[in-house]
Amino acid sequence: MKDTESPDVRAERRAAPKPARIPSGDRLAYSPGEGPIYLDHNATTAPAPEVLREMLDALELAWANPSSTHAAGQRARRLLVDARARVAHFLGCQASELIFTSGATEANHMAVLGALRLTPQRRRLLLSAVEHPGLLALGERLSGEGFTVDLLPVDRQGRIDLQATAALIKSDVALVSVMGANNETGVLMPIPGLAELSHAAGALLHVDATQCPGKQPFDFATLGADLASVSAHKLRGPKGVGALLIKNGLTLPALFSGRQERQRRGGTENLPGIVGFAAACELAAATLGADISHMAALQQQLEAGLKTLAGTHIYGESVPRLPNTCCLRFGTLDSELVLNRLERAGVLASSGAACSAGGTQPSHVLLAMGESAAQARAGIRFSMGPGNTAEEIRELIAIVRRVVGPLLQEQAELLPA
Numbered sequence: 392m393k394d395t396e397s398p399d400v401r402a403e404r405r406a407a408p409k410p411a412r413i414p415s416g417d418r419l420a421y422s423p424g425e426g427p428i429y430l431d432h433n434a435t436t437a438p439a440p441e442v443l444r445e446m447l448d449a450l451e452l453a454w455a456n457p458s459s460t461h462a463a464g465q466r467a468r469r470l471l472v473d474a475r476a477r478v479a480h481f482l483g484c485q486a487s488e489l490i491f492t493s494g495a496t497e498a499n500h501m502a503v504l505g506a507l508r509l510t511p512q513r514r515r516l517l518l519s520a521v522e523h524p525g526l527l528a529l530g531e532r533l534s535g536e537g538f539t540v541d542l543l544p545v546d547r548q549g550r551i552d553l554q555a556t557a558a559l560i561k562s563d564v565a566l567v568s569v570m571g572a573n574n575e576t577g578v579l580m581p582i583p584g585l586a587e588l589s590h591a592a593g594a595l596l597h598v599d600a601t602q603c604p605g606k607q608p609f610d611f612a613t614l615g616a617d618l619a620s621v622s623a624h625k626l627r628g629p630k631g632v633g634a635l636l637i638k639n640g641l642t643l644p645a646l647f648s649g650r651q652e653r654q655r656r657g658g659t660e661n662l663p664g665i666v667g668f669a670a671a672c673e674l675a676a677a678t679l680g681a682d683i684s685h686m687a688a689l690q691q692q693l694e695a696g697l698k699t700l701a702g703t704h705i706y707g708e709s710v711p712r713l714p715n716t717c718c719l720r721f722g723t724l725d726s727e728l729v730l731n732r733l734e735r736a737g738v739l740a741s742s743g744a745a746c747s748a749g750g751t752q753p754s755h756v757l758l759a760m761g762e763s764a765a766q767a768r769a770g771i772r773f774s775m776g777p778g779n780t781a782e783e784i785r786e787l788i789a790i791v792r793r794v795v796g797p798l799l800q801e802q803a804e805l806l807p808a
């Protein structure tokens with residue numbers, strides 16, 4: 392079809408500037424004061440400029456295959472070794488305990504499927520009822536394949552119930568897999584107690600720690616878990632890269648066969664992603680204490696401001712939580728409605744509820760905490776990052792009063808006293 396094009400026309404067409412791939416309206420500015428107030432950091436974070444710079448360098452200058460024996464490959468390998476040491480240092484593990492993956496979803500799959508294959512005589516898996524949907528879906532798949540999958544209950548605050556766990560852990564359990572901190576509520580799980588119970592029964596413990604690094608001190612050496620999953624994009628790193636941490640001495644069957652990662656995860660390494668992950672870890676480490684105090688102050692400011700609105704209920708308020716997460720509901724106002732109004736006013740947040748053709752599906756996390764379907768459809772999550780400011784939180788509180796206040800009042804008038 393282009394055969395009729397003359398060489399001149401073709402050259403002109405090639406030289407013409409390409410249209411931008413991302414239309415300007417779709418671009419999300421991430422500096423405070425520019426664009427919307429972004430309060431969805433548990434979903435993902437904007438890559439830090441330092442991360443982008445290191446990634447671009449790796450893409451442009453170190454694109455050789457780290458498995459190649461020539462000098463260019465070996466230079467790429469040195470970057471990989473260096474990045475592994477930087478990430479391991481931040482996460483408190485040995486470099487040999489860290490396998491780079493495509494993210495936490497893959498790391499979770501590798502932990503669960505690997506543990507089940509490692510001890511084939513143990514055919515039971517324990518997950519908490521508030522796990523990430525990806526892990527719960529894997530549990531469902533495995534129960535269809537003949538494994539027994541039990542869901543550990545949580546209390547009204549969203550913490551895994553240790554007594555109920557003790558009753559469920561038996562000698563046929565291969566793995567207990569729980570979150571370090573819940574992505575919807577920010578509630579921290581009792582990992583030391585779970586480690587004790589798991590190990591006493593001869594089971595392995597896997598912690599999906601995706602929400603932890605950068606928001607609380609994280610140290611794999613003292614965590615008590617055998618396995619932990621992390622993801623770079625939750626701490627200003629890129630998407631598509633994460634890691635599974637495996638205690639030295641434990642060998643899990645690989646999910647992807649191949650020679651990379653010492654035969655534990657095949658596939659040419661995502662070097663730019665891995666280098667970006669390392670840069671993000673170093674950035675987080677440099678400011679961790681200050682970031683935690685800053686986000687905790689914002690959390691306090693936000694919750695104190697919103698609590699004065701009658702009908703506001705905050706989840707997990709009385710138990711240890713991540714400093715950046717504020718999960719609440721405004722009466723039983725549907726989260727979709729509230730989020731819509733907030734977005735129109737310039738605030739980006741989210742809910743644990745899933746939207747489907749039939750309307751809003753209640754959050755499985757809030758349901759597990761004993762909330763009714765209407766309450767679980769009303770859950771809203773504001774998750775802050777180190778870049779958010781007290782000014783933004785003041786603005787958010789004012790916006791909520793303006794756009795949610797009247798809806799709450801309307802609802803209160805409609806409901807019987």
Ligand code: PMP
Pocket residue numbers: 433434493494495496497523525570573574599601602621622623631632633
């Ligand atoms: N686990 C938890 C607790 C998460 O919050 C997420 C991300 N929403 C994941 C797993 C999946 O991580 P990834 O996007 O790296 O696959």
